[in-house]
Amino acid sequence: MTSDPWTRKDLLGIAELSTKEIELVLDTAESFREVSERPIKKVPTLRGKTVVNLFFEPSTRTRSSFEIAEKRLSADGLNFSSSGSAISKGETLLDTALNLQAMAPHLIVVRHSHPGVPHMLAERLEAGVINAGDGAHEHPTQALLDAFTIRQHKGRIEGLKISIIGDIEKSRVVRSNIHLLSKMGAEVTLAGPRTMMPAAVEKMGVSVAYDLDEAISGADVIMMLRVQLERHSRMAFPSAKEYFNLFGLTRDRLKKAKRDVIIMHPGPMNRGVEIASDVADGRDSVILEQVFNGVAVRMAVLYLLSGASQGEA
Amino acid sequence: MKLLVRGGRVVDPSQDLDGPFEVLIEDGHIAQVAERVKGIRGAQVYDATDLVVSPGWIDMHVHLREPGQEYKETVRTGMLAAAAGGFTSIACMPNTKPVIDNRSVTEHVASEAKKDPHARVYPIGAVSKGQKGEELAEIGDMVSGGIVAITDDGLPVRNAELMRRALLYAQHFGIPVIQHAQDLDLSRDGVMHEGEWSTRLGLPGIPGSAEDVMVARDLILTEDTGGRYHVAHLSTGRALDMVRGAKARGLAVTCEVTPHHLLLTDKAVADTGFSTQTKMNPPLRTESDREALINGLADGSIDAIASDHAPHHSDEKNLEFSLAPFGIIGLETNMSLCLEKLVRPGLISLSRLVELFSTGPARILNLPGGTLLEGTPADLTLFSLKRSVTVRAAKFQSKASNTPFEGWRLRGRPMATILGGRIVGTPPTA
Numbered sequence: 143m144t145s146d147p148w149t150r151k152d153l154l155g156i157a158e159l160s161t162k163e164i165e166l167v168l169d170t171a172e173s174f175r176e177v178s179e180r181p182i183k184k185v186p187t188l189r190g191k192t193v194v195n196l197f198f199e200p201s202t203r204t205r206s207s208f209e210i211a212e213k214r215l216s217a218d219g220l221n222f223s224s225s226g227s228a229i230s231k232g233e234t235l236l237d238t239a240l241n242l243q244a245m246a247p248h249l250i251v252v253r254h255s256h257p258g259v260p261h262m263l264a265e266r267l268e269a270g271v272i273n274a275g276d277g278a279h280e281h282p283t284q285a286l287l288d289a290f291t292i293r294q295h296k297g298r299i300e301g302l303k304i305s306i307i308g309d310i311e312k313s314r315v316v317r318s319n320i321h322l323l324s325k326m327g328a329e330v331t332l333a334g335p336r337t338m339m340p341a342a343v344e345k346m347g348v349s350v351a352y353d354l355d356e357a358i359s360g361a362d363v364i365m366m367l368r369v370q371l372e373r374h375s376r377m378a379f380p381s382a383k384e385y386f387n388l389f390g391l392t393r394d395r396l397k398k399a400k401r402d403v404i405i406m407h408p409g410p411m412n413r414g415v416e417i418a419s420d421v422a423d424g425r426d427s428v429i430l431e432q433v434f435n436g437v438a439v440r441m442a443v444l445y446l447l448s449g450a451s452q453g454e455a
Numbered sequence: 456m457k458l459l460v461r462g463g464r465v466v467d468p469s470q471d472l473d474g475p476f477e478v479l480i481e482d483g484h485i486a487q488v489a490e491r492v493k494g495i496r497g498a499q500v501y502d503a504t505d506l507v508v509s510p511g512w513i514d515m516h517v518h519l520r521e522p523g524q525e526y527k528e529t530v531r532t533g534m535l536a537a538a539a540g541g542f543t544s545i546a547c548m549p550n551t552k553p554v555i556d557n558r559s560v561t562e563h564v565a566s567e568a569k570k571d572p573h574a575r576v577y578p579i580g581a582v583s584k585g586q587k588g589e590e591l592a593e594i595g596d597m598v599s600g601g602i603v604a605i606t607d608d609g610l611p612v613r614n615a616e617l618m619r620r621a622l623l624y625a626q627h628f629g630i631p632v633i634q635h636a637q638d639l640d641l642s643r644d645g646v647m648h649e650g651e652w653s654t655r656l657g658l659p660g661i662p663g664s665a666e667d668v669m670v671a672r673d674l675i676l677t678e679d680t681g682g683r684y685h686v687a688h689l690s691t692g693r694a695l696d697m698v699r700g701a702k703a704r705g706l707a708v709t710c711e712v713t714p715h716h717l718l719l720t721d722k723a724v725a726d727t728g729f730s731t732q733t734k735m736n737p738p739l740r741t742e743s744d745r746e747a748l749i750n751g752l753a754d755g756s757i758d759a760i761a762s763d764h765a766p767h768h769s770d771e772k773n774l775e776f777s778l779a780p781f782g783i784i785g786l787e788t789n790m791s792l793c794l795e796k797l798v799r800p801g802l803i804s805l806s807r808l809v810e811l812f813s814t815g816p817a818r819i820l821n822l823p824g825g826t827l828l829e830g831t832p833a834d835l836t837l838f839s840l841k842r843s844v845t846v847r848a849a850k851f852q853s854k855a856s857n858t859p860f861e862g863w864r865l866r867g868r869p870m871a872t873i874l875g876g877r878i879v880g881t882p883p884t885a
Binding site for chain 1: 656660
């Protein structure tokens with residue numbers, strides 16, 4: 143690439159990205175997707191770069207996806223998870239991070255249950271910081287891989303009617319997706335129980351529905367979110383059964399959507415709670431493609447940030 | 456021992472004074488306030504040309520952290536911060552370790568303050584033993600030891616029956632019951648105001664209703680008991696409306712607001728990228744709440760401005776936003792912030808600001824200050840409307856540096872603090 147418009151040291155969220163930057167990541171991911179289809183799935187692009195996967199919260203999917211992306215780019219990845227670390231000994235987050243910094247990694251991929259942690263690290267560390275999910279705030283690479291998948295199926299994002307359904311309040315995926323999809327010109331509708339809808343969410347530029355049928359009527363894309371009833375106080379929702387009756391996506395209810403609708407889910411799924419198995423495994427589902435694309439998108443992010451953080455083209 | 460303060464503009468809302476007057480201080484008391492005072496022979500002269508001379512300022516909501524958390528602040532450093540910020544009196548909250556819930560802890564704080572007095576320190580006692588919200592503390596005994604009000608502050612009185620009893624019992628001593636009005640079930644694990652910005656940032660919210668519900672309950676209890684009730688750091692427009700309504704019905708209700716709730720909104724959490732200096736309780740509210748509070752200053756519904764000076768160590772504030780403690784300090788920024796942001800744009804008059812920081816709190820807590828009437832203790836605050844200051848926490852007298860106002864350039868600043876006729880605070884030049 144001769145001119146590299148990517149200038150950010152960190153990827154903290156979608157909120158601050160321009161549509162040009164989003165498109166750059168998606169376009170870059172296109173070229174990396176091909177790597178995953180080769181028999182030998184490895185390129186030397188990030189040889190000699192060290193990436194620390196700093197996970198303070200359990201994660202299988204996102205961490206594996208980053209790890210595979212790092213391996214395919216020939217970067218040296220190090221896994222640091224809170225269970226085996228000094229965190230339990232009372233070390234502060236900043237001290238942990240400064241210790242890692244002292245080992246001079248190029249990039250730090252961080253997942254934490256508290257919003258703002260990647261921002262706190264980015265401000266104080268030389269290494270580029272990639273937010274792999276901070277509490278209910280943002281999960282930018284998930285939104286990017288979702289957009290990548292949508293673009294692949296629909297050829298565009300602009301003008302699409304996209305419904306996101308589930309536990310909006312506790313979801314970082316939804317926040318990153320709202321930013322990304324509305325920046326790219328989609329029409330976003332959120333739906334879920336009123337007790338799981340965060341205050342003033344319509345100010346983020348979305349429509350809100352409290353009825354599943356209304357929310358999915360005419361939808362091009364339906365994104366189901368994992369419902370974690372255990373994360374709410376018992377006052378938020380009575381039972382998984384009642385949830386499924388009101389907001390569970392079934393084959394029958396899907397008839398309200400467009401004929402060529404695609405069904406997405408960031409995982410992990412609760413079958414029989416937010417989504418029926420025949421929908422999750424049905425012909426409209428692109429859920430496993432999302433996972434496949436996740437690797438390419440994360441390769442693109444790692445690639446772009448490793449250049450920017452080193453001041454290289 | 457005489458001190459003559461001459462050349463300044465005297466603003467004393469307690470006497471409706473605003474003009475070029477001289478103040479003569481004799482033996483620690485105000486002897487005369489006049490255009491030209493008499494009997495100045497032998498007096499030391501303080502040239503207050505270009506300065507405002509007002510009754511000593513009072514911050515009625517300060518956390519001194521002593522006993523128990525002296526690494527955050529002590530009575531001494533709190534007094535020094537007060538003197539540097541133009542405050543001659545501070546009232547300190549009982550959430551120390553141990554809690555100020557008995558006479559001996561009360562007297563300990565009072566005696567620490569008398570060792571090298573830089574401000575008058577008025578302890579506020581707990582409502583309940585150990586601030587546990589179960590049984591009344593020995594309030595009468597604490598009054599003998601010097602408390603001027605009761606509150607469980609950060610642990611609001613949750614039990615309505617206890618609140619009712621406290622409002623009744625405090626009447627024996629003529630002291631107000633101060634409430635940090637917050638329904639703990641509604642505020643839950645919230646760390647900022649619940650609204651657009653908590654939603655955007657994914658942080659758990661504290662709804663405005665957490666404050667409103669508690670104020671509503673307490674006003675009903677105040678009406679039934681005939682007690683005196685004071686809302687600490689009131690932060691919502693709706694709570695203010697209720698207080699305004701209660702006052703109109705003749706209830707003995709007062710309230711204070713903080714400079715940060717008057718100047719900042721919940722958006723600051725996003726604008727500062729999750730800075731823990733924007734984390735306080737009650738949280739920064741919305742723009743419409745902020746505007747309502749400004750209107751409340753102007754229309755007289757608000758009785759005092761107080762800082763809720765809450766010192767924390769930088770190690771504590773340098774944690775994840777959700778884990779960092781609530782609170783910021785204010786003794787050394789109160790004045791400049793209010794002069795620059797409230798008086799200079801004409802939102803309130805200078806005399807009204809002086810009232811909110813002196814006569815107002817003195818009336819609420821029944822303190823001897825807040826006036827320049829002849830015969831009262833000579834507590835004066837001298838300040839400039841013209842000189843500027845840049846907020847630099849590193850220069851604070853306070854042990855703590857947790858402020859969201861670092862680097863703010865402000866016009867108007869304290870110049871001298873006179874306590875009982877003695878100059879105790881001459882802030883460093885900046």
